[in-house]
Amino acid sequence: MGFDGLGRRDMLRGMGVGLVASALPNAALAEALQSGRKLGYAVVGLGSYAVNQIMPRIKDCEFARLTALVSGTPAKLEKYGSEYGIPKTHRYSYADYDRIRDNPDIDLVYVVLPNSMHAEYSIRASQAGKHVLCEKPMANTAAEAEAMIAAAKRADRKLMIGYRCHFEQHNLYVVEQLRAGIVGRPTLITAESGFYAQPGQWRLDRPMSGGGSLMDIGIYSLNAARYLAGEEPIEVSAMESTDKSDPRFKTVEDRIDFQLKFPSGVIANCVSSYSSGHNAFRVTGTKGWIGMEPATPYEGHQLWARQNWKTEQITLPPARKSQWAGQLDELAQAALTGREPKAAGEEGLRDMRLIEAIYRSAREHRAIRLTA
Amino acid sequence: MGFDGLGRRDMLRGMGVGLVASALPNAALAEALQSGRKLGYAVVGLGSYAVNQIMPRIKDCEFARLTALVSGTPAKLEKYGSEYGIPKTHRYSYADYDRIRDNPDIDLVYVVLPNSMHAEYSIRASQAGKHVLCEKPMANTAAEAEAMIAAAKRADRKLMIGYRCHFEQHNLYVVEQLRAGIVGRPTLITAESGFYAQPGQWRLDRPMSGGGSLMDIGIYSLNAARYLAGEEPIEVSAMESTDKSDPRFKTVEDRIDFQLKFPSGVIANCVSSYSSGHNAFRVTGTKGWIGMEPATPYEGHQLWARQNWKTEQITLPPARKSQWAGQLDELAQAALTGREPKAAGEEGLRDMRLIEAIYRSAREHRAIRLTA
Numbered sequence: 001m002g003f004d005g006l007g008r009r010d011m012l013r014g015m016g017v018g019l020v021a022s023a024l025p026n027a028a029l030a031e032a033l034q035s036g037r038k039l040g041y042a043v044v045g046l047g048s049y050a051v052n053q054i055m056p057r058i059k060d061c062e063f064a065r066l067t068a069l070v071s072g073t074p075a076k077l078e079k080y081g082s083e084y085g086i087p088k089t090h091r092y093s094y095a096d097y098d099r100i101r102d103n104p105d106i107d108l109v110y111v112v113l114p115n116s117m118h119a120e121y122s123i124r125a126s127q128a129g130k131h132v133l134c135e136k137p138m139a140n141t142a143a144e145a146e147a148m149i150a151a152a153k154r155a156d157r158k159l160m161i162g163y164r165c166h167f168e169q170h171n172l173y174v175v176e177q178l179r180a181g182i183v184g185r186p187t188l189i190t191a192e193s194g195f196y197a198q199p200g201q202w203r204l205d206r207p208m209s210g211g212g213s214l215m216d217i218g219i220y221s222l223n224a225a226r227y228l229a230g231e232e233p234i235e236v237s238a239m240e241s242t243d244k245s246d247p248r249f250k251t252v253e254d255r256i257d258f259q260l261k262f263p264s265g266v267i268a269n270c271v272s273s274y275s276s277g278h279n280a281f282r283v284t285g286t287k288g289w290i291g292m293e294p295a296t297p298y299e300g301h302q303l304w305a306r307q308n309w310k311t312e313q314i315t316l317p318p319a320r321k322s323q324w325a326g327q328l329d330e331l332a333q334a335a336l337t338g339r340e341p342k343a344a345g346e347e348g349l350r351d352m353r354l355i356e357a358i359y360r361s362a363r364e365h366r367a368i369r370l371t372a
Numbered sequence: 373m374g375f376d377g378l379g380r381r382d383m384l385r386g387m388g389v390g391l392v393a394s395a396l397p398n399a400a401l402a403e404a405l406q407s408g409r410k411l412g413y414a415v416v417g418l419g420s421y422a423v424n425q426i427m428p429r430i431k432d433c434e435f436a437r438l439t440a441l442v443s444g445t446p447a448k449l450e451k452y453g454s455e456y457g458i459p460k461t462h463r464y465s466y467a468d469y470d471r472i473r474d475n476p477d478i479d480l481v482y483v484v485l486p487n488s489m490h491a492e493y494s495i496r497a498s499q500a501g502k503h504v505l506c507e508k509p510m511a512n513t514a515a516e517a518e519a520m521i522a523a524a525k526r527a528d529r530k531l532m533i534g535y536r537c538h539f540e541q542h543n544l545y546v547v548e549q550l551r552a553g554i555v556g557r558p559t560l561i562t563a564e565s566g567f568y569a570q571p572g573q574w575r576l577d578r579p580m581s582g583g584g585s586l587m588d589i590g591i592y593s594l595n596a597a598r599y600l601a602g603e604e605p606i607e608v609s610a611m612e613s614t615d616k617s618d619p620r621f622k623t624v625e626d627r628i629d630f631q632l633k634f635p636s637g638v639i640a641n642c643v644s645s646y647s648s649g650h651n652a653f654r655v656t657g658t659k660g661w662i663g664m665e666p667a668t669p670y671e672g673h674q675l676w677a678r679q680n681w682k683t684e685q686i687t688l689p690p691a692r693k694s695q696w697a698g699q700l701d702e703l704a705q706a707a708l709t710g711r712e713p714k715a716a717g718e719e720g721l722r723d724m725r726l727i728e729a730i731y732r733s734a735r736e737h738r739a740i741r742l743t744a
Contacts, residue, residue, distance in 0.1 A: 187613075187627060187648040190562070190641075196658065237609050239739070241559075241637045255559060257631060257639050265613045267629050269562075269641040276559040276656045284648045286568065366738035367611070 026337040032063055039107035039332040040067030042092070042100055042130070044121055046076040049135070050112040053298060055084065057324035063332035067105040070097055097121070101128035108331055110162075111135060114208040115215060119144035122159065123151040131158040131335045133328070137219050137355065138348030140210030145352045149345040160331045160341040161348035163223055167326030169319045170301040174283070174290055175227055182305060183285030186266050189228050191221035192280045193296065194255070194273025199248050204274075212242070212252030214355055218272020220296050222351055222358070224281050225260050225268035233260035233268070235369050236354060240362040248274070258358045398709040404435055411479035411704040412439030414464070414472055414502070416493055418448040421507070422484040425670065427456065429696035435704035439477040442469055469493070473500035480703055482534075483507060486580040487587060491516035494531065495523040503530040503707045505700070509591050509727065510720030512582030517724045521717040532703045532713040533720035535595055539698030541691045542673040546655070546662055547599055554677060555657030558638050561600050563593035564652045565668065566627070566645025571620050576646075584614070584624030586727055590644020592668050594730070595723055596653050597632050597640035605632035605640070607741050608726060612734040620646070630730045 032038070041064055043050050058066040068090040071077050077091040092100060100106050109125035111118055111134040119139040122132045132152060138161050139145045152159035165171045178186060194217055202208040203216050214222075226232065238258035242249050254275050260268040271278050282291030288307040294300060303314045321329070327343075334341035357368045404410070413436055415422050430438040440462040443449050449463040464472060472478050481497035483490055483506040491511045494504045504524060510533050511517045524531035537543045550558060566589055574580040575588050586594075598604065610630035614621050626647050632640040643650050654663030660679040666672060675686045693701070699715075706713035729740045 185647075187645060188564075188566075188629070188643060188650070190564075192560075192562075194560075194656075235611070235737070237611055237631070237737075237739075239607065239609055239631045239633050239639055241633060241639050243637055255637075255639065257560070257641055259609070259611045259629060259631065259641075261611050261613065265615055265627075267611055267613050267627065269629055269631075269643065271560055271641065273559060273656075275557075276658055277660070278560070278656060284566075284645075284650060286648055288649070365607070365609075365741075367609075369737075 028336045028338075029063070029333060032336050038063055038065040039335055040065055040105045041108045041110055041328065042068035042070055042090075042106045044070040044097075044109055044111045044125075045113040045117075046071040046073065046080055047112060050110075051080060054110065054112065054324055054328075055080065057322050058328060060322060060325040061329045061332065063329045063336060064108065068092065068100065068103060070094065070100070098124060098128060100125070100130060106130060107335060108133060110328070114202045115210045116140050116208045119148050122148045126151040126155040126157050126159065129155060129157065131160075131331055133160045133162060133331045134348070135162040136223075136348060136351070137210065137215045138345065138352055142349060142352040142356055145345065145349040149349060152345060158331060158334045158341055159345035160334070161343050161345060162327065163343040163347065164323040164327050165220070165224065165296055166227070166343050167321075167330065168296075168301070168323035169316055170292055170303050171224070171227070171295070173303070173314075173316060174281070174292060175230070177290055177305070178228065178283055179230065182288070182290050182307070183283055184287030186229070186264070186283050186285040188284045189225050189266060189268035190270075190280070190282045190284075190291075191224045191228070191268060191295075192271035192278035193217045193220040194271055194276050194278035196277065197248060197274040204248050204250075204252055206251035209252060211355070211359065212249070212254060212256070213272045213274040214253065214256045214358060217274070218256060218258075218270065219351055219355065221270035221272055222258075222260075222354055224295070225270055226350070228281060228283050229260075229262045229264070229266050229268065231262045231264060231266075232350065233262050233354065233370055235261040235367050236357045236361055237367040238358045238362040256358060256362055258361070260354075400708045400710075401435070401705060404708050410435055410437040411707055412437055412477045413480045413482055413700065414440035414442055414462075414478045416442040416469075416481055416483045416497075417485035417489075418443040418445065418452055419484060422482075423452060426482065426484065426696055426700075427452065429694050430700060432694060432697040433701045433704065435701045435708060436480065440464065440472065440475060442466065442472070470496060470500060472497070472502060478502060479707060480505060482700070484534075486574045487582045488512050488580045491520050494520045498523040498527040498529050498531065501527060501529065503532075503703055505532045505534060505703045506720070507534040508595075508720060508723070509582065509587045510717065510724055514721060514724040514728055517717065517721040521721060524717060530703060530706045530713050531717035532706070533715050533717060534699065535715040535719065536695040536699050537592065537596065537668055538599070538715045539693075539702065540668075540673070540695040541688055542664055542675050543596070543599070543653075543667070545675070545686075545688060546653070546664060547602070549662055549677070550600065550655055551602065554660070554662050554679070555655055556659030558601070558636070558655050558657040560656045561597050561638060561640035562642075562652070562654045562663075563596045563600070563640060563667075564643035564650035565589045565592040566643055566648050566650035568649065569620060569646040576620050576622075576624055578623035581624060583727070583731065584621070584626060584628070585644045585646040586625065586628050586730060589646070590628060590630075590642065591723055591727065593642035593644055594630075594632075594726055596667070597642055598722070600653060600655050601632075601634045601636070601638050601640065603634045603636060603638075604722065605634055605726065605742055607633040607739050608729045608733055609739040610730045610734040628730060628734055630733070632726075
């Protein structure tokens with residue numbers, strides 16, 4: 001069925017819009033597996049996503065391990081350093097950060113900081129000679145994203161963005177089935193992402209977040225619309241709805257719903273909300289539809305398809321590797337073999353440019369035509 | 373629970389955006405029920421919707437009966453006249469149509485013709501002193517719709533538009549639950565309507581249909597967005613997608629998806645398609661969602677609600693009256709009591725104006741702000 005190993009890579013090839021897939025298996029990977037040598041990750045920023053989702057999954061990687069921690073909070077370095085057996089020499093404050101250059105146990109850096117710090121800490125990691133995995137959104141602006149790509153290129157190091165859904169089997173399965181024609185010719189994509197944002201978080205503070213729900217959760221709708229369509233949008237139109245009397249929304253938007261038009265004629269209706277829960281993707285075509293709800297949870301994806309006037313739930317076998325291990329290993333494999341990773345910096349930059357177009361469309365109350 | 377009788381009317385009051393509900397019960401209705409006297413309908417246009425859906429349901433009405441037929445096809449008049457016991461004196465060709473004026477057995481006229489004929493045949497019915505129920509879309513243009521309203525007003529007769537969902541218990545239940553706060557504060561409405569239009573029908577011929585999927589099926593999304601929101605939109609934005617090489621779409625659009633923004637901040641993402649099947653409404657709010665899929669079938673509605681992180685299907689008791697009988701009786705009751713019917717001409721006109729704004733938005737690639 002192709003949910004792991006080479007089959008997964010085949011599916012990724014379909015998913016990675018505009019990206020080039022390299023031939024595998026590779027001698028470097030075989031050697032790494034045989035020798036048991038794994039590349040070392042420094043995790044930068046010990047917030048809840050890093051400590052609850054990422055760090056516990058690194059042990060499941062075939063090609064990577066956790067070797068260093070970076071945090072501004074000494075107590076966190078102490079707690080997680082001791083929990084994960086990271087020696088004091090491999091624990092860094094932000095002031096110390098550039099010293100990762102001298103640590104040969106660090107090959108890869110995973111930047112899990114607030115959005116406004118992505119560009120700076122990714123660029124400094126590239127300059128320290130490390131490969132970078134940076135959480136999405138890639139940066140606060142497309143200009144920052146371009147600088148990150150340039151820095152990685154100058155350093156001849158890889159840059160990848162944390163689109164975990166590119167490594168999640170239900171999403172991969174849906175993409176594979178779409179390419180195989182399960183819905184006939186696709187006509188409509190709906191991609192809905194939202195949650196009720198609690199007050200008092202950095203995500204509600206524009207200088208830290210760069211924007212509201214679109215930067216944080218709507219980006220799932222945006223990115224999914226692109227990988228479900230398998231092409232790049234040519235027009236975007238957006239409508240914002242924010243209750244400015246809600247103290248959560250002093251500096252960022254609550255809801256911004258947008259339409260994307262693709263060259264094939266597919267239209268995507270996308271939802272981005274900080275005031276209501278949404279987690280569903282569906283692609284409808286001339287012969288039926290396939291969709292997930294929830295579509296992007298940490299676990300518990302549910303998948304349905306409608307064909308021949310009948311809706312059926314589809315259950316996939318357990319994944320061999322979690323979406324996090326898949327993602328973490330992807331950068332390690334790219335580093336080992338010299339190929340570009342899936343979800344490379346250019347993928348993040350595409351979303352950043354679209355995010356800027358979505359904001360502009362809502363602001364100017366008009367559709368924005370896009371150029372490739 | 374209020375799914376029939378007066379309870380139903382209570383629900384309708386919530387649904388009828390901008391319409392005034394009169395007090396019931398009424399002496400005229402009580403007398404009509406007691407005497408067994410029912411108002412007589414002439415059905416104008418014996419196409420498949422009239423003969424398969426409407427005519428078989430008239431017998432279920434409390435206040436109306438079928439008394440006359442109008443068709444351009446003598447064989448149809450013969451077949452259905454004999455099937456429904458309509459005497460030859462009560463069968464009319466289009467040339468004869470104005471003679472309905474002289475038939476006291478005709479109180480009400482149901483216009484089920486192609487869209488381009490709605491205005492003319494409704495206006496002539498008003499001029500003949502009859503109350504009119506006209507299928508949706510009300511007309512080809514808002515200007516025609518205004519002329520229909522004016523004609524009914526001049527004749528002091530009622531005018532109603534065939535929005536059967538206003539009389540369908542699942543739709544009424546959803547509206548009732550929304551007003552009672554089942555989803556908290558509503559934030560997003562999705563309303564998706566579409567089917568694969570077979571070639572060779574009048575609906576694909578602009579002079580007859582006035583437009584493509586939006587006039588025919590997208591109007592369900594539009595009208596539902598309004599009754600689910602319970603308010604009128606202030607901004608509309610639309611994107612069209614039509615493969616002009618498809619011979620079906622020489623004169624009309626295939627797909628036109630649109631967003632509506634309402635004064636409360638609710639946004640509706642609406643779908644209208646002639647190339648894929650869609651039939652779902654959902655309203656999401658701060659506390660969960662409620663929705664139907666299918667939402668507007670002839671029968672077999674399915675209803676779900678999500679509250680407290682749990683999605684549950686809701687099953688309603690069988691309806692006392694079908695959506696068609698409810699609709700047909702509504703005009704009869706309005707005629708008997710002198711009140712305005714639900715889904716009056718003004719309701720159809722609102723949709724016509726919005727349809728024109730949707731087309732304009734798609735054509736001009738910009739949002740259209742609306743005035744009340």
